[in-house]
Amino acid sequence: MCQPIKKYLTASLPNAHPLHTYGSVRKRVKCSFIYTYIHIGSESTIKIKMQFMLLFSRQGKLRLQKWYVPLSDKERKKISRDLVQTILARKPKMCSFLEWRDLKIVYKRYASLYFCCAVEDQDNELITLEIIHRYVELLDKYFGSVCELDIIFNFEKAYFILDEFLLGGEAQETSKKNVLKAIEQADLLQEEAEAPRSVLEEIGLT
Amino acid sequence: MSPSVRLQEMIRVIRGARTQGEERGVIQRECAAIRAQFRQADNGTRSHNLAKLLYVHMLGYPAHFGQMECVRLIASPRYNEKRVGYLGAMMLLDEKQDASLLITNSIKNDLSHNSQYVQSLALCTLACMGSAEMCRDLAPEIDRLLRASNSYIKKKAALCAVHIVRKVPDLGELFTPAARSLLCEKNHGVLHGAVVLITELCERNPDTLEQFLWKNAPVVPELVQIMKGLVMSGYSPEHNVAGISDPFLQVRILRLLRILGRNNDTASDAMNDLLAQVATNTDSSKTAGSAVLYETVLTVMDIKSESGLRVLAVNILGRFLLNNDRNIRYISMTSLQKIVQTDHNAVQRHRGTIVDCLKDQDASVKRRALELSLALVSAVNIRSLMKELLLFLSSCPPELRAHTTSGIFNAAERYAPSQRWHIDTILHVLTTAGGDVRDETVPNLIQLITTATELHCYTVHKLYRALITDISVQSLVQVACWCIGEYGDLLLRGECEETEPVQVTEDDVLDALETVLQSHMSSPATRGFALTATMKLSTRITHNVDRIRSIVSIYGSCIDVELQQRAVEYNALFKKYDHMRYRGSVCGAPSVIEAKLPECKSPVPSSGLSHTVPGPATSTSGGDLLDLLGGLDVSPAPPSVKVYEKNGVTLKLQTDSQTDTGMTITLTATNSTDGDITSLTLQAAVPKVCFGLPGCLCILYSTLVSDEMGCPDWCFSTQVQPCFQNSWDSL
Numbered sequence: 001m002c003q004p005i006k007k008y009l010t011a012s013l014p015n016a017h018p019l020h021t022y023g024s025v026r027k028r029v030k031c032s033f034i035y036t037y038i039h040i041g042s043e044s045t046i047k048i049k050m051q052f053m054l055l056f057s058r059q060g061k062l063r064l065q066k067w068y069v070p071l072s073d074k075e076r077k078k079i080s081r082d083l084v085q086t087i088l089a090r091k092p093k094m095c096s097f098l099e100w101r102d103l104k105i106v107y108k109r110y111a112s113l114y115f116c117c118a119v120e121d122q123d124n125e126l127i128t129l130e131i132i133h134r135y136v137e138l139l140d141k142y143f144g145s146v147c148e149l150d151i152i153f154n155f156e157k158a159y160f161i162l163d164e165f166l167l168g169g170e171a172q173e174t175s176k177k178n179v180l181k182a183i184e185q186a187d188l189l190q191e192e193a194e195a196p197r198s199v200l201e202e203i204g205l206t
Numbered sequence: 207m208s209p210s211v212r213l214q215e216m217i218r219v220i221r222g223a224r225t226q227g228e229e230r231g232v233i234q235r236e237c238a239a240i241r242a243q244f245r246q247a248d249n250g251t252r253s254h255n256l257a258k259l260l261y262v263h264m265l266g267y268p269a270h271f272g273q274m275e276c277v278r279l280i281a282s283p284r285y286n287e288k289r290v291g292y293l294g295a296m297m298l299l300d301e302k303q304d305a306s307l308l309i310t311n312s313i314k315n316d317l318s319h320n321s322q323y324v325q326s327l328a329l330c331t332l333a334c335m336g337s338a339e340m341c342r343d344l345a346p347e348i349d350r351l352l353r354a355s356n357s358y359i360k361k362k363a364a365l366c367a368v369h370i371v372r373k374v375p376d377l378g379e380l381f382t383p384a385a386r387s388l389l390c391e392k393n394h395g396v397l398h399g400a401v402v403l404i405t406e407l408c409e410r411n412p413d414t415l416e417q418f419l420w421k422n423a424p425v426v427p428e429l430v431q432i433m434k435g436l437v438m439s440g441y442s443p444e445h446n447v448a449g450i451s452d453p454f455l456q457v458r459i460l461r462l463l464r465i466l467g468r469n470n471d472t473a474s475d476a477m478n479d480l481l482a483q484v485a486t487n488t489d490s491s492k493t494a495g496s497a498v499l500y501e502t503v504l505t506v507m508d509i510k511s512e513s514g515l516r517v518l519a520v521n522i523l524g525r526f527l528l529n530n531d532r533n534i535r536y537i538s539m540t541s542l543q544k545i546v547q548t549d550h551n552a553v554q555r556h557r558g559t560i561v562d563c564l565k566d567q568d569a570s571v572k573r574r575a576l577e578l579s580l581a582l583v584s585a586v587n588i589r590s591l592m593k594e595l596l597l598f599l600s601s602c603p604p605e606l607r608a609h610t611t612s613g614i615f616n617a618a619e620r621y622a623p624s625q626r627w628h629i630d631t632i633l634h635v636l637t638t639a640g641g642d643v644r645d646e647t648v649p650n651l652i653q654l655i656t657t658a659t660e661l662h663c664y665t666v667h668k669l670y671r672a673l674i675t676d677i678s679v680q681s682l683v684q685v686a687c688w689c690i691g692e693y694g695d696l697l698l699r700g701e702c703e704e705t706e707p708v709q710v711t712e713d714d715v716l717d718a719l720e721t722v723l724q725s726h727m728s729s730p731a732t733r734g735f736a737l738t739a740t741m742k743l744s745t746r747i748t749h750n751v752d753r754i755r756s757i758v759s760i761y762g763s764c765i766d767v768e769l770q771q772r773a774v775e776y777n778a779l780f781k782k783y784d785h786m787r788y789r790g791s792v793c794g795a796p797s798v799i800e801a802k803l804p805e806c807k808s809p810v811p812s813s814g815l816s817h818t819v820p821g822p823a824t825s826t827s828g829g830d831l832l833d834l835l836g837g838l839d840v841s842p843a844p845p846s847v848k849v850y851e852k853n854g855v856t857l858k859l860q861t862d863s864q865t866d867t868g869m870t871i872t873l874t875a876t877n878s879t880d881g882d883i884t885s886l887t888l889q890a891a892v893p894k895v896c897f898g899l900p901g902c903l904c905i906l907y908s909t910l911v912s913d914e915m916g917c918p919d920w921c922f923s924t925q926v927q928p929c930f931q932n933s934w935d936s937l
Contacts, residue, residue, distance in 0.1 A: 061265075062264060062265075064264075066296075066334075070302060070337075072302065073268075077266065093532070093568070094532070094568045094569075094570070095532050095571060096533050097533060099570070124457055124461075124500055124501050125537055126496055126497035126500055126533070126534075126537060129493055130494055131454070133493075152217065153214050153217055155264065156257050156293060160293070167329070167330055167366070170368065172361050172395060173361065173395040173398075174394050174395060174445055174455055175394060175395070175444045175445055176444075177444055178444075182358065185323065186323045189285045189321070190286045193284045193285040
């Protein structure tokens with residue numbers, strides 16, 4: 001009974017690659033597409049929880065990309081392109097979860113932006129949806145009614161906020177207030193660091 | 207002008223570009239300017255230039271020249287430059303780049319910086335792109351931070367340790383003591399980090415798992431306490447999400463409990479109450495609550511929980527199935543799929559809802575529902591479930607069709623309540639989705655029909671009807687042609703008990719077959735079936751033999767070599783061996799000698815063979831037969847059968863051995879006359895059921911020398927290879 005199911009699944013994933021390399025510590029560095037499993041010598045297959053997060057517009061332009069697995073630029077571009085196309089092809093009422101090349105993709109659309117996370121197989125997709133929602137709330141609080149333009153023109157700030165909320169693909173702080181407070185402090189520090197320089201510039205002493 | 211406006215200005219200009227070429231031009235100019243700036247001495251604009259470069263990189267343009275700048279900026283004493291520098295490192299560098307090693311030292315220094323925000327930058331970068339070497343270098347630092355710092359840094363250090371353990375699992379032992387002590391913290395962020403770290407340590411190393419269970423002050427009771435606190439606490443504004451207090455932490459704790467309780471009875475016992483409490487008290491109207499419930503269900507299913515708890519978990523999943531939110535339906539079916547083998551009965555209760563999900567709009571939900579439905583098929587519900595599956599097949603998306611048909615066939619094979627039902631189901635599938643079935647379906651179906659002897663009449667009537675309706679589905683047409691060829695006499699008789707008989711004349715039947723032969727939709731294999739069927743009918747009909755003869759002779763000059771060969775040989779049958787046509791079993795009733803088709807499960811019952819014994823008798827001449835098949839018997843100890851005894855010549859046949867691919871038959875010929883008998887022609891016809899072709903014809907010429915002269919009888923064995931051979935190979 002398993003036979004036809006497996007056959008079907010691999011047939012429907014056009015770029016399914018065999019993934020197993022048993023033996024000593026090895027990393028799949030050369031694969032051109034998804035790099036999902038890192039075999040660490042023992043029998044178990046350890047999976048990274050969140051592999052990457054992408055934000056893109058309805059026209060398919062990337063607004064933010066955070067990668068938690070080492071992949072070359074070329075590979076990243078290919079993955080982004082394919083995934084973006086797959087998600088944009090989905091209809092509005094469809095499920096927020098899809099299986100794509102051995103990964104689970106959790107995505108949600110907020111206004112004109114798609115927020116998309118790729119998680120490994122064992123994860124709880126619903127909590128990933130909550131993570132996405134929390135990030136949107138943080139952006140909203142920080143920018144005040146955030147819209148896509150805010151993220152375009154202040155992309156580095158969007159990254160800073162993400163880095164205060166997620167670390168290595170895991171949530172680091174579960175309290176909204178604390179995250180925003182930390183960002184505020186960091187921003188203050190940044191302003192202080194910049195300020196003396198611009199004063200000096202104004203005077204003309206560089 | 208504030209420096210960051212320069213960045214925003216550039217972004218505005220780039221967005222204002224109307225064509226791709228214009229954009230590229232703007233970007234090239236900017237990149238040139240940035241490169242020039244990088245080469246100059248420090249002039250305070252480095253961070254902004256790098257930020258600009260990062261934007262350009264995000265648009266998809268190359269930015270390698272920024273890598274060294276990142277390294278320089280990270281080493282800068284100013285916070286704003288460090289911040290952008292680290293961001294650049296995370297975006298442009300990864301562990302495969304050589305430049306990434308250069309930042310190891312900076313990270314090390316920054317980990318001991320007196321500003322916690324600088325430390326946090328270093329921790330974040332290490333956790334995002336730290337290579338194995340960097341991790342090994344910096345692990346002691348991280349351990350130090352885990353023990354003696356404020357909660358802001360502790361939580362980040364914990365997650366950094368997680369990354370290190372993933373990269374270099376041996377370092378797990380280093381972090382184990384610190385991880386344990388972190389569980390006493392009150393800060394949710396630190397707790398969360400600690401739980402994630404302990405989860406990672408336990409997953410990787412079963413020894414560490416043991417440690418956490420028994421030594422080091424057992425962890426399970428403490429986790430249970432924390433969890434209870436979260437569930438029973440009142441409203442806490444800081445951590446509240448839709449009425450659930452810190453769902454992120456709850457989910458992580460549940461996951462850790464799952465790992466701890468997995469193969470451990472004592473630990474599982476300790477958790478039972480808590481899990482029941484969470485399951486009953488969590489409000490699942492919003493996603494956060496559902497996420498916690500979902501994790502609880504997964505944990506209950508994985509540990510050694512008591513049966514009451516398992517039933518509770520399955521009921522929760524059942525409730526999820528009825529939820530309006532499609533996401534929740536989807537994940538509930540995913541989980542039910544995992545447990546359908548172990549808790550089959552519990553899942554069966556929700557069969558109705560699952561089958562309803564087959565009609566959902568979403569393709570992912572449909573796929574899950576299909577797999578689950580196929581897993582739920584059992585002897586009890588086969589009839590009703592098959593109805594639903596067939597309904598689904600008629601409207602299912604094309605990518606699921608092949609899977610559905612093979613699932614239906616498997617289910618039908620295992621649980622068919624009757625042969626008639628089985629045949630009906632397969633025919634239904636062929637009519638609906640004949641293009642998506644596997645290749646073995648045709649021989650399997652033919653096999654099935656042959657063994658269902660009492661249904662031949664019913665089957666041939668049904669197939670005839672299907673044939674005249676539509677000849678585009680090749681598999682169906684092939685089976686129909688074969689059936690008409692075999693049981694055409696039953697069709698022509700015009701009476702049937704189980705179904706409304708079709709009143710056809712011989713011409714109608716021949717018309718139908720000829721249509722198949724001539725249609726451009728028919729594949730060469732289908733044409734072969736049709737031609738053979740036409741030929742076979744020549745023994746079953748009385749009036750139109752000439753018509754058949756003319757059809758067959760036309761195809762003697764067909765372009766398709768296979769068809770041509772057949773037609774020529776059938777023609778030969780008409781001309782030279784007309785007497786054989788009736789007597790021999792070339793066109794007679796089939797014998798299913800070879801039983802080993804690739805997918806065949808059961809050997810051919812000898813009842814099928816006994817059907818053939820009267821077969822030759824029904825053809826026009828009974829009497830003197832050189833009927834190889836009438837003498838053969840597939841039963842274990844076949845006796846020697848005397849097939850011919852006349853004029854002093856006696857022929858005996860004995861089946862010696864039968865293997866999967868071959869059968870040895872020994873023919874003993876005795877001449878008890880006075881003279882020699884010359885030009886003894888022996889023709890043995892072994893029809894092959896699997897492809898509906900007439901079988902191997904072996905023509906053996908021999909001289910049977912008179913017994914009187916004391917010569918030995920002629921004994922020879924022939925190997926009959928039933929399967930996979932061209933119909934006319936001589937042996």
